[in-house]
Amino acid sequence: MIRPLAAVLRVSKVLPQPQTTVVAWYSGWIPCFMSGVPFCGRRVTVASRRCEPEPDSTAQYATSGIGHGNRRDPPVERSQRAQQHDRRAHSRRWPRVRFAAFSLQNSGKDHTETAGESFSTPSTVALPPQRRRRVCCMYDASTGSGLSLDTSPIDPSGSTTAAPERRRTRPARSPWNRRNPYPATVVANTVMSGPGSAKEVRHVEISLGDSGITYEPGDGIGIAPVNDPALVDLVIERLGATGEEIIADRKATYTLREALTTRYEIGTPSKFLARAVAERTGHPELTRLIEAGDPQALDAWLSARDVLDLLNLDAGPAFTPEELLEELSPLAHREYSISSSPAVHDGSVHITMATVRYDFDGRERGGVCSTHIADRCAPGDTVNVFITPNKSFRLPDDDVAVIMIGPGTGIAPFRGFLHHRAASGSTGQNWLFFGDQHRDTDYLYADELDSFVTDGLLDRLDLAFSRDQEHKIYVQDRMRENGADLFGWLEAGAHVYVCGDATTMAGDVDAALHEIVAEHGDLGPDGARDYVEALRSAGRYQRDVY
Numbered sequence: 001m002i003r004p005l006a007a008v009l010r011v012s013k014v015l016p017q018p019q020t021t022v023v024a025w026y027s028g029w030i031p032c033f034m035s036g037v038p039f040c041g042r043r044v045t046v047a048s049r050r051c052e053p054e055p056d057s058t059a060q061y062a063t064s065g066i067g068h069g070n071r072r073d074p075p076v077e078r079s080q081r082a083q084q085h086d087r088r089a090h091s092r093r094w095p096r097v098r099f100a101a102f103s104l105q106n107s108g109k110d111h112t113e114t115a116g117e118s119f120s121t122p123s124t125v126a127l128p129p130q131r132r133r134r135v136c137c138m139y140d141a142s143t144g145s146g147l148s149l150d151t152s153p154i155d156p157s158g159s160t161t162a163a164p165e166r167r168r169t170r171p172a173r174s175p176w177n178r179r180n181p182y183p184a185t186v187v188a189n190t191v192m193s194g195p196g197s198a199k200e201v202r203h204v205e206i207s208l209g210d211s212g213i214t215y216e217p218g219d220g221i222g223i224a225p226v227n228d229p230a231l232v233d234l235v236i237e238r239l240g241a242t243g244e245e246i247i248a249d250r251k252a253t254y255t256l257r258e259a260l261t262t263r264y265e266i267g268t269p270s271k272f273l274a275r276a277v278a279e280r281t282g283h284p285e286l287t288r289l290i291e292a293g294d295p296q297a298l299d300a301w302l303s304a305r306d307v308l309d310l311l312n313l314d315a316g317p318a319f320t321p322e323e324l325l326e327e328l329s330p331l332a333h334r335e336y337s338i339s340s341s342p343a344v345h346d347g348s349v350h351i352t353m354a355t356v357r358y359d360f361d362g363r364e365r366g367g368v369c370s371t372h373i374a375d376r377c378a379p380g381d382t383v384n385v386f387i388t389p390n391k392s393f394r395l396p397d398d399d400v401a402v403i404m405i406g407p408g409t410g411i412a413p414f415r416g417f418l419h420h421r422a423a424s425g426s427t428g429q430n431w432l433f434f435g436d437q438h439r440d441t442d443y444l445y446a447d448e449l450d451s452f453v454t455d456g457l458l459d460r461l462d463l464a465f466s467r468d469q470e471h472k473i474y475v476q477d478r479m480r481e482n483g484a485d486l487f488g489w490l491e492a493g494a495h496v497y498v499c500g501d502a503t504t505m506a507g508d509v510d511a512a513l514h515e516i517v518a519e520h521g522d523l524g525p526d527g528a529r530d531y532v533e534a535l536r537s538a539g540r541y542q543r544d545v546y
Contacts, residue, residue: 174213174387178333181224181384182211186377187348194441200355201409201444202374203339206385207348213386217341217416218393218544221349222333224384225369226376227267231308232260238311239318247325256321264328266307267368271295273310273327274302281314304360334369335388337499337544339412341420349385352412352444393497393544395420401429401494403486405509407464407475408436410500411444413544417497418448422457430457431489433475435464460485475505476512487520495540502545513541 176182188205206221215221236243236257243257260266278287289298307328311318319327340350355374356367377383395417396402404414411434418430432449436442442465452458462482466472479486490496498509510532518528535541 174211176211176213177386178222181222181333181386182208182213183382184208184211184349184385186373186379186381186383188379189373189377192352192444197441198437199408199442200357200374201442202353202355204351204353204373204377205340205345205348206351206383209347215338215342215349215387216389217338217395217420218390218413219338220335220388220390220544221338221351222335222386222388223369223373224262224333225331226372227261227331227368228366228371229261231266231306232257234308235260235266235311235324238308239321239324241321245321247321259325263331264325265331265368266328267365268329269302269305269307269310270327270329271298271302272329273307273324274298276319276327277310277313281316283313286310286313304358304365306365309361331368333386335546337409337412339415341416341423343423344419349387350416352409352415354409390544392539393499393542396428396495396540398424398426399428401431401489401492403431403433403489403494403496404499405433405475405479405497406499407434407505408442408500409444410498410505413499414497415445415448418452418457422452422455429459429489429494431460431462431486431494432458433462433464433478435466435473435475435478437465437467439463439465439468474508476508479509479512479516483516484520487516490517490535490540493540495542496535498543498545500545506543506545 185207186204187207188203190203191200192203193199193201232243239256241256243255243260245256247254247256247259254263274286275290277283278290286301289301307324311324318324336351336353338349339352340348353370353373355370357371358365373383393413398421402417404417406412406414411432414432418432420426421428421430430452434444434449436444443463449458449461453461460482462475462478464473464475464478466474496513498506500506514525514528514532517523517531518525521528521531523531532541
């Protein structure tokens with residue numbers, strides 16, 4: 001199975017010399033950026049041989065097999081798509097270009113997937129042979145393995161000449177990932193919110209044991225949730241089943257109870273299930289939402305409901321177990337920002353988690369993962385985890401100042417940042433904006449933050465507790481109150497980090513930042529926008545919002 005986004009990275013390691021730009025044209029899923037040049041690619045695992053470098057090359061083109069699209073496309077359409085990518089690549093003007101074609105071919109496919117071999121347009125033919133090169137890798141779909149098929153200069157006539165073989169070694173990767181999470185042990189699970197708080201925020205510590213898992217401040221941790229057993233029982237009862245029915249797919253055989261507990265999403269109904277229920281029941285409201293074609297309205301209607309709610313829309317016979325599972329989404333992992341530092345909390349990961357609980361239609365509900373951890377993961381219990389690196393949310397050099405804006409559980413990565421900077425002896429200044437509803441009940445990590453201030457690590461700490469006075473005060477209000485100083489920090493090279501709610505807070509903070517820059521930088525709206533965009537482009541304005 002082809003996994004998204006590493007073919008381009010393989011190309012970047014195989015083809016370019018230092019200070020060169022790689023341009024990869026690859027139709028498909030996920031766009032990314034490298035050195036400001038757009039990349040599109042799919043992840044493949046291939047071994048390839050390195051091309052011999054050209055001393056005068058300043059840019060290199062890389063492509064991949066274009067016939068990887070819809071397998072039902074006629075060969076002629078795939079060939080046309082390859083030619084379109086060819087023309088697109090060579091419409092770019094690059095000085096002193098050495099051309100290289102990185103071709104992915106599937107050994108299990110027919111001969112139509114030969115884009116790399118046919119990638120010889122007039123623009124490539126015009127190049128002298130020593131400045132054209134092809135890296136052709138064969139991908140075995142049946143085993144998921146790859147091997148180098150050919151590395152050779154491109155000849156307009158289609159013939160190739162052998163190139164010297166170079167082997168590259170890669171550092172060992174952790175075996176623990178999304179497909180193979182590590183069974184970690186919970187060592188602490190405590191409520192931080194005080195009595196009377198409207199929230200239930202927990203501090204959870206998870207031991208990484210002898211897994212060898214490593215992480216950096218700013219990374220996240222993926223946790224595989226388990227559905228509420230009470231809801232599983234209710235769904236099984238509504239289906240008129242026992243839970244011991246055997247379900248088989250291409251990968252495994254398991255019981256219906258196991259499928260509903262660990263494999264399928266039942267806390268949030270899928271749109272596929274919503275459409276299937278509407279077709280079966282003709283429920284007026286659900287049918288109207290689906291026919292209206294408004295996905296946001298449908299999402300809002302489904303957000304408070306679970307699978308059982310949809311099954312109960314009609315008192316008639318429910319789906320069979322097999323029919324229901326066909327309409328459900330896979331049970332996805334939940335990701336949390338890591339609130340610890342490997343330099344201080346060796347061998348463990350800490351998270352700061354808000355437990356989601358609510359009542360709807362006379363039945364108590366909750367977040368799938370947060371209630372699983374809060375209610376069914378005591379110290380000594382196991383949770384399946386893996387690290388989700390976040391390379392776009394990293395601390396700068398130790399002597400660079402940082403401004404951290406993280407209300408509520410958004411404080412999580414900044415607790416890790418501060419512990420890490422304390423351990424590393426960082427000389428850069430630190431400024432934290434934190435807020436929540438009430439100081440008495442919602443001041444998360446209060447003792448630690450006050451200690452950081454006393455020790456001189458935290459140069460500035462601005463707090464905003466919205467309900468402690470008649471008019472609400474938020475972190476963006478504190479930013480505006482200190483706008484002149486904040487802009488001064490920016491002018492001195494500080495980096496800005498924002499973490500927390502994407503729905504409202506992130507936009508409000510962004511608007512406040514633009515206003516501060518416009519006012520104290522004596523810039524108009526356009527100038528402020530350019531200033532903030534320059535911060536973002538330089539990696540000095542980073543956000544981790546959800």
